[in-house]
Amino acid sequence: MSASDNTSEQRKTSILFLCTGNSCRSQMAEGWARHLKGEKIEPYSAGIEKHGINPLAVRVMAEAGVDISAQQSKLIDELPSITFDYVVTLCDHAHESCPYFPGRIVHRGFPDPPHLAKAASSEEAILQAYRSVRDLIRDFVETLPDSLAD
Numbered sequence: 001m002s003a004s005d006n007t008s009e010q011r012k013t014s015i016l017f018l019c020t021g022n023s024c025r026s027q028m029a030e031g032w033a034r035h036l037k038g039e040k041i042e043p044y045s046a047g048i049e050k051h052g053i054n055p056l057a058v059r060v061m062a063e064a065g066v067d068i069s070a071q072q073s074k075l076i077d078e079l080p081s082i083t084f085d086y087v088v089t090l091c092d093h094a095h096e097s098c099p100y101f102p103g104r105i106v107h108r109g110f111p112d113p114p115h116l117a118k119a120a121s122s123e124e125a126i127l128q129a130y131r132s133v134r135d136l137i138r139d140f141v142e143t144l145p146d147s148l149a150d
Contacts, residue, residue: 019047019091035066091112
């Protein structure tokens, strides 16, 4: 193995998780990536719009041992000026509205927790809607970055 091979192995894959409001799904994905894959992935999240971080997303992530309370909702324009290896859109609106990014754009849609929770009749049912999406996103993040190279 050459020195350059070793250097490339140590470089983290930069991934931008993009969603409409950067309040829930993209925040969860960024948190999971930091928690589960911090040695391999440099995660970022942003939105087409800025809705603020969803407190129920913070709550269900904390239940799973991941603190996203310090993360901030941000627009694409507020991101550092870097070239992402991958941009992962997590909702159809972000996928359809995604501006041009150098690098590879991958779409992996997940249900919107607030939308799922609208039909809930109790606080526990609302939280379960958020937990179900949290767990789907965790399962996806566990496959990263390898699953994006397909």
